[in-house]
Amino acid sequence: IRALTRDVNSEKAQAIKRLSDNIEMVTCDISKYDDVKRAFQDSWAIYAVTDFWVQPDKPEVELQQGQLMADVAASLQIPYYIWSTLDDSNKISDGKL
Structure with a gap:
């Protein structure tokens, strides 16, 4: 498993690394x-x-990121590509999230 992060030394990244x-x-x-x-x-x-x-x-930054990842995966001919997305969780939870 290759996990991507902005900072491999962050506390959260290290916690993920310790999982396996x-x-x-x-x-x-x-x-x-x-x-x-x-x-x-x-x-x-x-x-x-x-x-x-x-x-x-x-939101255009998020769109650009998504398109870039899909384009790179396609150019590398990666056979399985799973896209995860969610509506605005703050909006659909009436501000609870």
């Missing part, structure tokens, strides 16, 4: 083509999620 010896933490900015290509290289499956929290007031 089969997890490789990789620094990746999913807005940068070269980072995504390097991170996806030699993969046979991708579970993709955008990073809404970086710029929550700019």
Whole structure:
């Protein structure tokens, strides 16, 4: 399992790493083509999620990230690509989330 993060040394990244010896933490900015290509290289499956929290007031950034990841996966001919998305959880929970 290759897990992507902005900071492999963060407390959250290290907690994920401790879950299994089969997890490789990789620094990746999913807005940068070269980072995504390097991170996806030699993969046979991708579970993709955008990073809404970086710029929550700019949905076009999230759209660009999603398109970039899909394009890179297609260019590398990765056979399995799972896209994960969710409506605005704050809106659909009436502000509870």
